Amino acid sequence: MYEISFRGVGVTRKEEGRAIIDRDGILDGRSMVYLKQICAERVLLLENHIFVTEVSAFCGRLSKCLKYVDMTGNNLQGTIPALYRLLSSPNLETIIFISKLYENMMTSLDRKKRVMLTPLESKIPSQIHRAKSLKRRQNKQSHERSCQSRELPFLNDEHQTDGILKLYVSRNLKTVIFHFDYGSLSMSRKRRLMNAHSLETFVLRYGHKGLKDFTGEVFGVEHIKNLDFSYNDLSNVTLRAFEHFTGIETLIFSHTNINALFMSRESNRLFRVTTCLKSLDLSSNSLSELSTGTFRDNHRLESVYLRDNHFQTIPFDISLTPQLRLLDLSKNAVVQLSRKQRQQLDAHARLVADFHLVLNENILSCGCEAVPFLLWLSQTAVSLDNNGNYSCVTAQGQVSYTFAYRDTQALWRICYGKFYLWFSLVLLALMVTCFLAVVFISRHSNYFRAAIFRIFNPTFRMKTRVDYPIAVSIGYAERDYRFPFHHLLPFLERDLNLTTYVRDRDSLPGQYVASAIMDAMQSSWRIVLVVTAAFLRDDQWAEFTFRSAVYSQSLSNPAQVVLIVEERLRNRLPAHLLAAVTDDNIVRLDQLRMCYELKQRLRALLLHG
Incomplete structure (x- = not known):
């Protein structure tokens, strides 16, 4: 049958x-x-x-x-x-x-397997095959021994050699699937599976406590390809417990309570012997970290299931798994992936076209700090579950979805626009302030020089109008005496109540002209030069007057010289005169007359300068 x-x-x-x-x-x-x-x-x-x-x-x-x-x-x-x-x-x-x-707990994937x-x-x-098989069995002599008297392997000390418990199995055994919901068995002793050369699939799921104390060695398991120890207790585990499972291709350690500290330190050594490993399931173990170099020797690894743990990021280096096609990080503590890991995932997706990343049931961040990550979700070539739409938490603590922030430029403006607006305004204000400061310093360079000089010479002070016997000394060309005498002089003396000096009126009889000019300028608070075409072209004392005015200026009275010049003569002023007089002390007029502008400028320069 x-x-x-x-x-x-x-x-x-x-x-x-x-x-x-x-x-x-x-x-x-x-x-x-x-x-x-x-x-x-x-x-x-x-x-x-x-x-x-x-x-x-x-x-x-x-x-x-x-x-x-x-x-x-x-x-x-x-x-x-x-x-x-x-x-x-x-x-x-x-x-x-x-x-x-366990039958009721089996998933659709378990049922499919x-x-x-x-x-x-x-x-x-077929009938022929059954007939031949029956004939062979009839021709074969067999002696049925009593079941009660037959010795049971693995139950007494006769099957122990050098402290190693032996379990004899059929030489043809290929698949063992045990799902129990009761009992407990310690794995602290050495064990050996005898004749297990054909065994490829070994599933041993226990109930409440199940297998525990994985501190002993298991021999004879080199040919096992599919190993499932789910729902056992791996809280006490050592490296030697699995060092002989060298042929493993599919390893399932879900719901095992495997020691998190042990995995954070020794996971690289644990998987070092499983060089043929293609699929690994570490789901539901409360793991938060794997040791550095994990999967360094697992170049054939294609699937890694890390669902329902406490990982905050990808716990291993993606570059160590060149054939990885599926990474399940669902239901973890992932908030966002770092820039380095995003770059590694993009590089891996270019090598493995069908690479799939599962991030469902993670509470991702859709706050301002996650803008690069949200942008990556919408642009990456990595295949994501749920089309890359995940639950996320905003900066205000509200639950949203990553699809709501696909317009990352708008999110960037919300997050950083205000900051950069204020930054731009502050930068603009700083630039304007610096520009005005440069202009101010360049126009009042003499005052700043005097201030610096005062630092090195505390007795130094700026002179005021009371330090001079003459308030204003007027220099002009003899041919153009009408404007200085009939217009300028009355305004200074009557309106501004200033003492003035004009050469034709106040010089002593017989006094040398050069000495008179020099004495007047050195005794005056301000020197007003009325620059006309005749003064520049025909007056014999023009050059002497200009240079004397320049030399009269000092750090204690840097704005001593004031120029009144017609606009058309601006470019004809001597270079040494322009270099010594600031722009504020040059009054430009369309024509030489006592206009409102001239009066106000003179009031400011002579009374408050």
């Missing part, structure tokens, strides 16, 4: 208490008295309310023919010895024990 299948046979859940008395729900030699004499390759006992399996259940002829056993959906208890018996069946290839609790291992419709061999 090829397959025997029982589904939904046995007492209901409400009658399990009575089943202890009438032994309904207990799989033993008596309930299997007929089945164990049948040579069947596949036995499926699904959802039959079996809660106890005894050693005597699987023995005799059945144990020699069995290749596939599936007891999914039963409330299994007291089953361990019977499992050891099954594992040593000579032709066994696949054994599946999934309790009813199980379907791949267990077809819903078993392939029944």
